[in-house]
Amino acid sequence: MTETPLAPDTLEKLKSVSTATISTQLIKIAGMRTRTVRSVHAINPANASFVGPVVTLRYGPMREDLDARASIVHEDNPTRKAIETAPRGSVLMIDMHGDTGGGALGDILVARLIYRGIAAAVGDGAMRDIGPLMDMGLPVFCKTGTAPPSSASIFAVGVQEPIGCGGVLVYPGDIAVGDADGVVVIPRHLADKVATAGLEQEQVEAFIKARVLKGEPIAGFYPATERTMTEYRAWVSSGRPAI
Amino acid sequence: MTETPLAPDTLEKLKSVSTATISTQLIKIAGMRTRTVRSVHAINPANASFVGPVVTLRYGPMREDLDARASIVHEDNPTRKAIETAPRGSVLMIDMHGDTGGGALGDILVARLIYRGIAAAVGDGAMRDIGPLMDMGLPVFCKTGTAPPSSASIFAVGVQEPIGCGGVLVYPGDIAVGDADGVVVIPRHLADKVATAGLEQEQVEAFIKARVLKGEPIAGFYPATERTMTEYRAWVSSGRPAI
Amino acid sequence: MTETPLAPDTLEKLKSVSTATISTQLIKIAGMRTRTVRSVHAINPANASFVGPVVTLRYGPMREDLDARASIVHEDNPTRKAIETAPRGSVLMIDMHGDTGGGALGDILVARLIYRGIAAAVGDGAMRDIGPLMDMGLPVFCKTGTAPPSSASIFAVGVQEPIGCGGVLVYPGDIAVGDADGVVVIPRHLADKVATAGLEQEQVEAFIKARVLKGEPIAGFYPATERTMTEYRAWVSSGRPAI
Amino acid sequence: MTETPLAPDTLEKLKSVSTATISTQLIKIAGMRTRTVRSVHAINPANASFVGPVVTLRYGPMREDLDARASIVHEDNPTRKAIETAPRGSVLMIDMHGDTGGGALGDILVARLIYRGIAAAVGDGAMRDIGPLMDMGLPVFCKTGTAPPSSASIFAVGVQEPIGCGGVLVYPGDIAVGDADGVVVIPRHLADKVATAGLEQEQVEAFIKARVLKGEPIAGFYPATERTMTEYRAWVSSGRPAI
Amino acid sequence: MTETPLAPDTLEKLKSVSTATISTQLIKIAGMRTRTVRSVHAINPANASFVGPVVTLRYGPMREDLDARASIVHEDNPTRKAIETAPRGSVLMIDMHGDTGGGALGDILVARLIYRGIAAAVGDGAMRDIGPLMDMGLPVFCKTGTAPPSSASIFAVGVQEPIGCGGVLVYPGDIAVGDADGVVVIPRHLADKVATAGLEQEQVEAFIKARVLKGEPIAGFYPATERTMTEYRAWVSSGRPAI
């Protein structure tokens, strides 16, 4: 599949848009209600924000006699391939079938991801070395931390395939965005639209929130009405003064 | 149902009683073992404490053609009604059927709850805008954060009805109390008794805990015996000196 | 069962070995993939590290007419026995059948554990008084906090038996180790081997991680190869200079 | 809400349409993917088929001091109201919050439902007296059988409200249909359309299935194409001969 | 614990009492709502009925190096002890910690149970050889069938201890009763009372059910009122004519 090109400022715009807003836009723009990765959270909620195109990695359940081949010593090991070929700025998304019996990534592999400039790692299972990971700076999302290595429970079978991750269908090249609410995956062909509409919504809602905290009732004001937008635009024109 | 009046100092007393102590009193006083909301936790454990009478809101599963009516634009939308009519100091408890596919409240609705002086919000599903919510000051309890709006998964169907929330039967007017252990709901007609007995237990246990940390064995001392109470009263009479 | 004696420095060594490393060694040394307690986490992740021999306590489901006997007032109550007889430095591991309807330990029992010099407490159910527990200094692991007392849901039936805790078979005297990734239980007869091999792995991996963060590719270097070990030993010989 | 009138033959038509076909039509006609009750099955798969308008009953969690009021001795007990006022041919759908701690209906209440001509009973929790129920002739759907009475775990709080049942939003008057695949709930305003289109699909698919079993390849034939329909109509015109 | 003696006809009476009725009596007589084994069902619903005193067997999770000792070759293997020492007519109840990774009993062990005259086997995990078991005549209850042997996942650790089975606290000597609704465990000291009251309830409810099926309204008749009992006694006096 040749990748739809993105507008040059799409990723930059998305850095200012919350996953909550993106979810809303995906429903408005495309009727999509199923784009939030279920059951994962940021290991370090204070370091949860990221945006980037997806590189996929897929695990199946382990089989006892495949331990040796599971090792990333092997050149064709899918984990190694994913880590070594993912472009700078990309997001590694891992289909672990929801299994939490072993951690897909630990501190050394995360060290490599950091060196290679990966933007974030997301797996719908476990990660290990959670203590060190909290301070290493890479946003990592998973269901839980656990001590055993991945080979105790799962086995890497493919890279850059379509995968399911936490109930979301993910294609390589889709745009993943994360924050404290979790991770949303935007189908690549919708990313420009979602970024533009999302950024606008974000700015309007900052205005609304400030007004509501000062006592503006919700009725007729939120969700944004004609009046809200008129007042918003007036406020923008007047240079966005403190509310 | 006309509401049982509360003693004037009941809510104040409960502010010094932990949910653990209240749970114990509910068993002692009324044989109730089922009054702790299951599977919810405070978004910000450092801002988990609250006490207040309950206002209820009930969601059912969403239905695709009801999206429009789901919007709080509508005057008769139950979410809007609950938010706009809940009295200052009340606790908004939401029956979400345990569904976590969409967040019942996000930062703008929470902003409104804060302005209106609501004491806390508790839902047995998801909330959104978890990042901002952590710092906004309202104690919020849920199962998890998630990005999608409530309309992605649930649909508001009623206010001020009896509801189930996390396995607890909740009537409007019941007294909800929260802290880091979770949320306990006291049937209104028991609140005075629980507050008085709970406060007493709290004070005795502070004394016991201090003594146990200094080496007092548990046998014959905790749970409080005749001897414990005699020593406790002597300590109170002597002006509660440092232990 | 007479207990296998431990080498005098085994517990000390294990204090420098992560649970992730221990899990790896248990697979390497003994083919054991099932020694990590599932579904528990440290109440306070910043206070999660511990090492010690296990004392076991077992709960069954509660039965309504046994409430009285459940109380730790009774001399033969298993919880009381476990708390009062566990040696200094031991780890209290509790089989709660995964039940989270009541907290096995609250702040007063934890105060007693602290006074008695217990190293940590681990239960595959709930604990209560989570707020105070976070600051009391004892590493406590559980599935969740909850308000009700243990008697609301579980009933102590035995001490120092073989138990199951979070899917791990635990014998009294096994060596439990905890950190932010969770809790691993080393069969006692393997502890010396795991400690020695684990400490070595820990030191090599610290070297590897430092090098990987500086740009060393993983291929041919991690997992440790001949070359890695040669370079590691050279680095050790040269006095472990900054990398 | 005044009920949309149904075409006179809608219920009759639906008797010949499977829930699988209805699910397909609800997606085609209205984009509805959420109308199948999750996690319930027929107690007796050989007696699973029914069609009828819904009467709703809602339970919350039990509260220990409300046992007395829970009894259907009381005239205003919602279970009694639902059973005694549901019209002949209606389907009793029960929101049990997914709780399986007590059975909502046992053999005596089912005896009454049978006498009153109710078409079926569906609850997203447990039923009791499963043995006798299997032979009594009323289609009953639930998650599981269990021995305790409903009062052990749940408490009836309302009738003829909008409810959630197994993840489906159900309004009184919606049309419920059951068979071995489970239960589908058609929003009342769509029932005529779904019945007509569903009956047509059912007849076409019987033709397709017979042909496929004889060797007709699927490509270009199923899902139905122009060619399929032409051949189907020819077959109908020629008096539906054996295939 | 010396066992409370049972009245000579208690077990016989219980053979005519359903688990649903026993559950009701346990609530009425002793306030016990927690005596039904959760999540288990009869492998063959047509062969689910049994009554007998309990012999307990307890499993913990397996440990890879204990395989050898797990074998029932060993004289002190708890499974072997339980099977070989359980008295004729007793019920083998197995605490499997809910684990379904291996079957506790297969067709050969069940053959031995049958030869030794055991009344039934109940485990809160898996059984294997489900196909043959369906026709061998012993009532067997479990969560599911599975192919692997118990040693793949669990390890027998004790006999005739108090255990938890499907959320029920079970003591050796308690009276277990099974039917299509599941398994209820009567605390031994309550068995006489429950049998007598249960049998009476059973007979009255048969009368009620027959009358309700003929059109008797529930109001004032069920649950049994003064009038019901008067009419019941009259019907009994007149020789229980067909209703």
Add this chain to the structure above:
Amino acid sequence: MTETPLAPDTLEKLKSVSTATISTQLIKIAGMRTRTVRSVHAINPANASFVGPVVTLRYGPMREDLDARASIVHEDNPTRKAIETAPRGSVLMIDMHGDTGGGALGDILVARLIYRGIAAAVGDGAMRDIGPLMDMGLPVFCKTGTAPPSSASIFAVGVQEPIGCGGVLVYPGDIAVGDADGVVVIPRHLADKVATAGLEQEQVEAFIKARVLKGEPIAGFYPATERTMTEYRAWVSSGRPAI
């Protein structure tokens, strides 16, 4: 991967070996404890037995805008490819990520599988048209029946890849075997060994079971000892007389 050739009688032998016996052999021969598909059962337990080489099909979660492409109208639709290219006698195994929101196969696709001579279908999610499927003759295994089509919840993404199915790693060409206990997947390279050893075990155990039912104690006889084998061989030599 070129497929290991099978001995000519391997599949035939496996027809007389239960999945329980195969599971035991996989542990004995290869230390494999993870080869039984979890949480699936035969739709019709009386029609559960099958043996055959695996063809794989993989689904990911659905995405709303891919509905059109999901249709098996398209030539490159993986479901269509799998159904149309699977050889006679093969077993279709489907990775549905455990999702039960839509049925992967219904009666028309099963009709095609039957016509094409497929041996069985196994999916770790739902199937639809369960009623008709029970009588159509193809062994079908799944978690549950449900009404909606697969497109309501899942989306086919690949054929003949390595997949995970109910926690088992499955390669195309592996040998799947099913019966009332469930489905076991034998790695292809082990199939000959497992078949031969399994058949032997099956015959010995039939002898053991018959003897145990006549009163032979288990001690020293089962699991098979030297003595068992001597007696077994004598019995075989003497023409397998009735026991």
